[in-house]
Ligand SMILES: Nc1ncnc2c1ncn2[C@@H]1O[C@H](COP(=O)(O)OP(=O)(O)O)[C@@H](O)[C@H]1O
């Protein structure tokens with residue numbers, strides 16, 4: 001576990017007895033989960049179990065049916081609009097689809113949050129964009145269009161945009177979906193370096209076992225709307241937390257057995 005995790009400090013964000021519904025259908029049922037400063041937390045569970053829904057509540061896109069979400073010590077929906085807007089700017093989000101503007105260069109794409117939320121002069125914006133593209137190892141692609149990039153490069157460009165306002169907290173929804181294993185591994189390495197280098201707290205919604213093993217300080221496992229486990233992955237496996245063991249066991253069998261747990265170092 002990283003030395004960057006500040007165990008004693010207050011959580012950066014909290015879901016408190018969160019219930020989420022679409023219409024009459026309950027998706028999350030009394031979920032309480034803290035996000036600790038400096039950690040990489042992986043939220044996992046089967047497809048359709050509510051991972052994206054939980055993320056949307058953390059980032060303030062959805063309002064809880066009951067219970068609450070605290071962000072940076074304040075109830076999301078108890079603050080006024082300007083306060084919420086300020087909090088939003090301290091959160092980076094890497095959406096599942098990436099969502100870069102296809103007709104714009106990477107420079108323009110990455111500059112969008114700066115254009116929207118700051119009054120910085122163009123020359124400063126350009127410098128920040130260059131720095132962020134450097135941090136994701138895309139220095140040479142600054143004037144390229146998304147269609148001229150590989151899937152892994154597009155994902156890194158979207159990541160540069162997600163961190164361009166220097167967020168305290170970064171949410172990534174299935175970042176390695178659709179990437180081949182080496183590209184996915186490189187992306188994990190990048191997430192680890194962002195945490196180590198910039199101190200960003202990172203929440204990754206994922207069901208990619210290899211990725212979880214490489215990056216997670218802690219996992220939160222959702223099953224049938226409930227949070228059934230939160231803590232280190234190894235502890236869940238050692239203690240035989242059944243859905244977690246089954247989840248990892250099934251995936252291991254699928255991939256021909258990857259039993260050994262090796263934390264991944266940058
Ligand atoms: N906007 C929506 N309206 C109605 N149902 C939804 C909506 N978004 C997601 N769902 C349903 O809620 C459940 C949880 O979805 P989601 O949070 O996207 O799961 P996950 O990210 O774990 O795959 C799924 O059954 C999904 O079909």
Ligand SMILES: [Mg+2]
Pocket residue numbers: 051052053173
């Ligand atoms: Mg999802």
